[in-house]
Amino acid sequence: MALKGLDIFKLTPKTNCKDCGSATCMAFSMKVAQGAVELSKCPHLSEEALAALGDATAPPMAKIALCTTCNMALGGETVLFRHEKTFVSKNLYAVSVCADCFDEKITEIKKIDYDRLGERMYVELLNLRYDRHEDKSADGKSYIELVKRSVDHNRAIILECDDPSVARAALEVCAQSQGTEPKAILNGANAENYDAMSKLATEFDAVLGVSGKNLNELYDTVSALEKLGNKNLVLDVGCVSVKDAFAGAVQIRRAALKDKNRTFGYPTLVNVGKLAPDNEYMQTALASVFTLKYGSIIVMENMTYPQALPLYGLRQNIFTDPQKPMKVEPGIYPLNGADENSICVTTVDFALTYFVVTGELERSGVPMNLLISDAGGFSVLTAWAAGKLSASSLAKFIKEHDVESKIKNRTLFIPGKVAVLKGEIEEALPGWTIIVAPGEAIESVKFFKELKV
């Protein structure tokens, strides 16, 4: 049953103490009612109030924290579409490693580690698969060796293993090496072994991955695990077919968020490596589909740089807060090998403008210093209308970033859309020549190529 904010408010202390992080008890109650904040954030609720509210206010989808210090979490979503409200937890990427391919893959994995708009892009997890039938040592020894080699690389570990005794040994290695963070994911519970696997996961404080032959079996196993008191779960959508995996990811999320069916209120895991083995492009396609539609962990066979560039860019786009513009850091960005004698060009710090403009400026091949001033993350015209891009804001930027001592050239190109600012900027920046560049980024390639300064 969904509770209204007022029902919750009645049970709060009404002291407006702010200990929960909200300004007032009423504000807190409204957020809890929306599922945006957990009830436990208020330290002053009585036992009776908690009991009365507990189940009814629990968020529709569990949020599973893998690592609090490194800010890695799964799930906790409240909406199906990003235009309704912000998505909470971006999907994480895992790459499968094996005994024979470990060295080669870990080298490749570590190459992918870069910053995009302040977000670190890397492979967050390693997926280690145990197969009894391929186990040459027959007692899991080679698998444990693989676990030992994997734990030292600052990645969270997924143990894809349904054998409780091998899993125990593997979890012991993880616990010894990584402690409690990041949490290991033991992906191996099914209808037959869930009891033993759940005990193991609980003992080692690991997240338990659950799978089933189909959604019905998965649902029943999750129900059984919840009865055992384990709510630290990730649901594996399986690898029977692409169609089934997609149907699983969508139906699990939709059941939880639209139909308020809490049994499916857990993050999902999709192994696109298994769905399209040896097919890099298809894995990219599937990872993109599951980025939009409800994959929480996406397991790949590999993550090459050519795959990482679109996939991490797409993920960053989809998981941005629609109410918060994406911004780049204000500063001087030398392009095309620019030095202190190269011309200066300026635009705003709205990420989309920055990417489109730098792309075109780089295509022109002309060395130039791109000056990005703080324009509140707005586009050129919006920033201008809001007073965030003006002659004085530019003058302030040039002073604060000490541009005049860093760059000798005194020619500045301003966006064509704010040509109207030319006169004011000339007044605010004595000694500079101000030139109006084209209004559309795409026209700037030709403009700068043909430029004679």
Add this chain to the structure above:
Amino acid sequence: MAYKNEAQVFPSSINTLTIGIGDKAIAFGGENVLPLYTFDAPIEHRPKIGVAISDMGYIKGVPGIEKFYAGAENVIEMAKLAANMPGADFLVLCLDSANPNNGDKSIEECVDLVKKVLEAVDIPVAVEGCKNIEKDSRLLEKVAEAAQEGSDKNILILSAHEENYKAVATAAALAYGQNVTAESAVDINLAKQLNVLINVLGISPEKMMMNLGSAAAGYGFEYIASTIERVKMAALAQDDAMLKMPIITPVSSETWAVKESLASQEDYPEWGSAEARGVNMEVSTAAACLAAGSNAVILAHPDSVKTISELIDNLM
């Protein structure tokens, strides 16, 4: 309590639009479920793939594309090859050279090429203008006329904009009976407004597609995804007749123009093969468009066409 899928089948459905003729004709749209949700109800017309070729030639410097078109000496031969690309559902001929800043080829020359291409290929064809508003309004009228002449080819015209919809849409759909795409800039209200304006001219929504804008993955794609998702929701859940047209999204024109695809391996050695970057960018963006709700995507590289075609096979 056992799990049961609460299927979301909507009482209204996306319009169905057919282009091409005879047994080679293809249909877009028609679904009454969210994109690719075949587990809720069958989707009769799977999403389609258009292969783009420009009258200025194919994308240069990409080995897979150059190899595919090797030996083709003119646009007509290229068109024939593109029409037979595995996974291609329709051909998209872009008349880039008509642009006043890009060759300014005469309308007569362009129309002559369109006629030859229409004769040369038997799969359905979409013809895109040169993206110059003024030139396109004259050019696309003549293209539509040429498509109707003789045996009507029932083509798709790209695109009618806010600034030239009267000329383009009237000529394409009313005067010469072809189909028209309404193109707007990543905003559900702008899209609806343009559709209403075109509808007021007397053009049936059944003759229209929508291009809601396009972007490469990482380049503000969230705006594209959310606009497409909102439009689909309005069409299905609110039965908004002015937003029920099938959606077509050009992908290759965006993805092959970003740094990730263009930068040479010499400049960015750690990034790996430029071609692999370009294809991954194209594939990722196209797959995301389909997941958001595009009924058709426009691609260029044979590997991308193959991959996305197989993806659709797997999901249907």
